[in-house]
Amino acid sequence: MRHVASLAGVGIKTVSRVVNGEPNVSEATKTKVLEAVRQLNFQPDMHAGNLRRTGRRTQTLGLLVGNVANPFSAAIHRGVEDAASDKGVAVFASSLDDDPDRERGVVSAFLQRRVDGLILTTASQSQAYLQPELELGTPIVFVDREPVGVVADAIVSDNANGAAVAARHLISHGHTNIAFLGDRAEIWTARERRRGFVEELGRAGISINGLSLVDGLYDDVSAERATDALLKGPNPPTAIFSAQNLITMGAVRALRNNAAHHRVALVGFDDVSLAALLDPAITVIAQDPQRIGALAAERLFARLDGDTTPARSYVIPTRLIIRGSGEIRNDS
Amino acid sequence: MRHVASLAGVGIKTVSRVVNGEPNVSEATKTKVLEAVRQLNFQPDMHAGNLRRTGRRTQTLGLLVGNVANPFSAAIHRGVEDAASDKGVAVFASSLDDDPDRERGVVSAFLQRRVDGLILTTASQSQAYLQPELELGTPIVFVDREPVGVVADAIVSDNANGAAVAARHLISHGHTNIAFLGDRAEIWTARERRRGFVEELGRAGISINGLSLVDGLYDDVSAERATDALLKGPNPPTAIFSAQNLITMGAVRALRNNAAHHRVALVGFDDVSLAALLDPAITVIAQDPQRIGALAAERLFARLDGDTTPARSYVIPTRLIIRGSGEIRNDS
DNA sequence: GGGGAGTCTGACAACGATGTCACGGGTTGG
DNA sequence: CCAACCCGTGACATCGTTGTCAGACTCCCC
Numbered sequence: 001m002r003h004v005a006s007l008a009g010v011g012i013k014t015v016s017r018v019v020n021g022e023p024n025v026s027e028a029t030k031t032k033v034l035e036a037v038r039q040l041n042f043q044p045d046m047h048a049g050n051l052r053r054t055g056r057r058t059q060t061l062g063l064l065v066g067n068v069a070n071p072f073s074a075a076i077h078r079g080v081e082d083a084a085s086d087k088g089v090a091v092f093a094s095s096l097d098d099d100p101d102r103e104r105g106v107v108s109a110f111l112q113r114r115v116d117g118l119i120l121t122t123a124s125q126s127q128a129y130l131q132p133e134l135e136l137g138t139p140i141v142f143v144d145r146e147p148v149g150v151v152a153d154a155i156v157s158d159n160a161n162g163a164a165v166a167a168r169h170l171i172s173h174g175h176t177n178i179a180f181l182g183d184r185a186e187i188w189t190a191r192e193r194r195r196g197f198v199e200e201l202g203r204a205g206i207s208i209n210g211l212s213l214v215d216g217l218y219d220d221v222s223a224e225r226a227t228d229a230l231l232k233g234p235n236p237p238t239a240i241f242s243a244q245n246l247i248t249m250g251a252v253r254a255l256r257n258n259a260a261h262h263r264v265a266l267v268g269f270d271d272v273s274l275a276a277l278l279d280p281a282i283t284v285i286a287q288d289p290q291r292i293g294a295l296a297a298e299r300l301f302a303r304l305d306g307d308t309t310p311a312r313s314y315v316i317p318t319r320l321i322i323r324g325s326g327e328i329r330n331d332s
Numbered sequence: 333m334r335h336v337a338s339l340a341g342v343g344i345k346t347v348s349r350v351v352n353g354e355p356n357v358s359e360a361t362k363t364k365v366l367e368a369v370r371q372l373n374f375q376p377d378m379h380a381g382n383l384r385r386t387g388r389r390t391q392t393l394g395l396l397v398g399n400v401a402n403p404f405s406a407a408i409h410r411g412v413e414d415a416a417s418d419k420g421v422a423v424f425a426s427s428l429d430d431d432p433d434r435e436r437g438v439v440s441a442f443l444q445r446r447v448d449g450l451i452l453t454t455a456s457q458s459q460a461y462l463q464p465e466l467e468l469g470t471p472i473v474f475v476d477r478e479p480v481g482v483v484a485d486a487i488v489s490d491n492a493n494g495a496a497v498a499a500r501h502l503i504s505h506g507h508t509n510i511a512f513l514g515d516r517a518e519i520w521t522a523r524e525r526r527r528g529f530v531e532e533l534g535r536a537g538i539s540i541n542g543l544s545l546v547d548g549l550y551d552d553v554s555a556e557r558a559t560d561a562l563l564k565g566p567n568p569p570t571a572i573f574s575a576q577n578l579i580t581m582g583a584v585r586a587l588r589n590n591a592a593h594h595r596v597a598l599v600g601f602d603d604v605s606l607a608a609l610l611d612p613a614i615t616v617i618a619q620d621p622q623r624i625g626a627l628a629a630e631r632l633f634a635r636l637d638g639d640t641t642p643a644r645s646y647v648i649p650t651r652l653i654i655r656g657s658g659e660i661r662n663d664s
Numbered sequence: 665g666g667g668g669a670g671t672c673t674g675a676c677a678a679c680g681a682t683g684t685c686a687c688g689g690g691t692t693g694g
Numbered sequence: 695c696c697a698a699c700c701c702g703t704g705a706c707a708t709c710g711t712t713g714t715c716a717g718a719c720t721c722c723c724c
Contacts, residue, residue: 001710001711010674011674011675012674012710012711013674013676013712014672014673014674016711016712017672017673023671024673025672025673026671026673029672041465041468043443043444044444044710045444045446045709045710045711046444046445046711047379047380047383047390047445047446047710047711048379048679048712049710049711049712050712051379051380051383051678051679051680051681051710051711052677052678052679052710052711052713053679053711053712054712054713056679058445060445067410068400068406068409068410068413068425069406069407069409070406071401071403071406071605074401074402077400077401077425078399078400078401081425081426081427085426088441090426090441090442091424091425092422092424093400093413093423093424093425094422095410095413109420110422111375112375112376112377112378113379113392113422114377114378132373133373136373249605249606252606252609253609272606273581273604273606274584274604274605274606274607277585277588277610278610278611279611333681334680342703343703343704343705344681344682344704345681345682345683345703345704345705346702348681349702356700356702356703357702357703358701358702358703361702377679379680379681380679380681380682380709381680381681381682382682382709383679383680383681383709384683385681385682385683386682
């Protein structure tokens with residue numbers, strides 16, 4: 001900016017005025033300055049400006065999702081990005097990998113870069129460590145999983161209810177021996193989905209004794225192995241509820257390999273690309289991750305604009321998409 | 333930092349020393365300072381530090397991909413993130429949406445935030461506007477598409493050769509009436525894949541007169557419609573080469589709807605999730621997007637570490653994955 | 665012609681941190 | 695016993711920008 005000023009033959013404050021579109025600069029000087037800016041390819045340093053600027057906004061936000069390469073996370077990311085880019089806000093994106101240490105590290109990295117707000121998926125047992133930051137005025141919105149130990153906005157899917165709908169759907173097709181394939185129990189959504197599933201079985205009067213409830217599946221391969229073991233086991237299920245997208249993929253592969261895909265019913269939680277084209281097409285409880293991201297960003301910006309209404313959770317409804325795999329009847 | 337200093341009863345420079353792990357601070361003061369840091373929940377402002385710090389690194393990088401929600405882009409993102417997070421570097425991620433204005437806007441937003449380097453997918457006709465920035469020392473690595481008008485590192489797939497392999501594969505199964513379904517011709521990869529495809533037909537002595545070469549497909553729906561039109565047209569192809577992942581999905585759907593999926597061969601460029609489980613499973617030319625991202629980050633960091641070897645392109649090989657759809661023979 | 669208001673401009677302090685330097689005190693060695 | 699050195703420490707200038715303020719003009723109206 002110094003250089004621009006001297007090249008244009010004006011004071012640096014005048015350059016600042018032109019660059020920021022402040023009033024009270026004559027046309028002539030404005031032209032001179034803009035020409036100098038062009039010649040020197042000058043880009044103002046946003047952070048230096050923010051140092052002095054009142055209000056102090058970096059126009060930057062930190063987003064932490066499960067894994068940027070997972071379609072569910074990627075859709076959240078896209079939802080956030082669309083809302084952010086409308087407002088000229090840049091997005092830091094990181095993957096959690098369900099690692100509590102990573103959560104802390106990423107949050108800290110974001111904070112040191114003075115993001116205006118955080119949108120977080122969490123893996124640690126408690127997010128109480130964020131309380132001071134919240135009190136300092138940094139808005140935080142949790143996505144996918146509700147926080148523990150702090151009061152803040154959260155946008156989550158209708159996990160328990162969606163799982164219950166899946167269970168009911170399978171029960172209504174004559175199944176009682178339904179296997180549950182879930183993610184690691186430390187994960188909030190995994191617990192919620194399991195809870196919804198188990199409660200619905202209870203309502204239907206089906207005992208979970210003797211049923212296979214498998215937790216701790218962390219990717220498609222572990223899910224495939226677990227499904228394979230179930231199918232080859234002493235009491236193979238007549239239906240499966242797979243509670244996460246990668247788990248569904250693993251389950252589908254195992255069903256194929258055991259030639260059981262036309263015999264064993266399957267409902268997955270979270271939609272899967274090309275699910276409609278498989279044979280049978282896969283019935284799923286679909287979430288709306290892009291909407292989760294969009295709403296998270298909307299809430300964040302509302303907080304930044306001074307919204308002080310009490311924090312709350314927003315539950316995004318899931319919906320059952322009937323495609324075939326979930327409608328295989330129990331013929332035994 | 334002021335507050336930490338006064339709470340600990342030391343000078344602010346001493347706090348700086350402790351926070352940055354500089355030597356020559358007594359154990360006693362270090363303890364006092366750390367306690368104050370803890371109490372006040374102090375996080376140093378990276379950008380204020382960078383203002384004065386010699387070398388001036390924000391430990392931040394800007395990544396522009398086609399669309400963060402597309403699996404190909406998402407995998408690049410993940411590759412970059414893994415390399416970056418190892419080095420404590422945060423990643424700004426944005427979507428290009430093949431919009432030249434967006435390209436300029438995002439680059440400018442990154443630059444104003446003083447990223448240490450850029451990893452870019454581009455849509456504008458020329459990237460010459462980046463030359464001054466390059467000369468100023470900001471390293472730039474292009475991914476997926478080669479730049480025009482500037483000399484810089486680029487990491488791209490083996491597009492033309494991959495497309496040629498696809499064409500050869502279909503030809504070797506007896507096809508001569510092969511349709512090409514491509515992205516918009518402004519996109520470098522689309523042109524490369526088309527070129528590879530057409531050249532291979534030429535080598536095989538197949539005239540492209542009478543063949544359907546469709547360009548300008550920008551999503552799965554437009555691809556589905558185009559495929560549908562071809563199949564219902566006067567001279568339906570016996571094989572299809574779909575030159576992008578969304579186009580492949582659209583083509584698969586159209587083939588299904590026309591009950592042609594067991595009759596018309598299909599090879600797609602870029603792998604598609606669950607492709608192996610479809611009937612027929614989809615033969616593809618697979619790219620390695622995560623490796624593209626990882627290598628891009630590796631090159632960027634090498635430049636930052638002072639590598640001044642001439643800029644070059646790195647071509648990541650593609651590989652043919654035979655699954656069934658591409659091996660349907662032409663029986664006519 | 666003089667006073668008040670409005671326009672255009674730049675000098676200067678300040679934002680939160682680090683680089684430089686100088687200072688006081690302890691240790692070492694001749 | 696003193697010089698030379700090292701260690702721990704803080705004062706101060708500085709990074710690139712904006713907020714504040716005051717100065718120099720011009721214009722207008724009584």
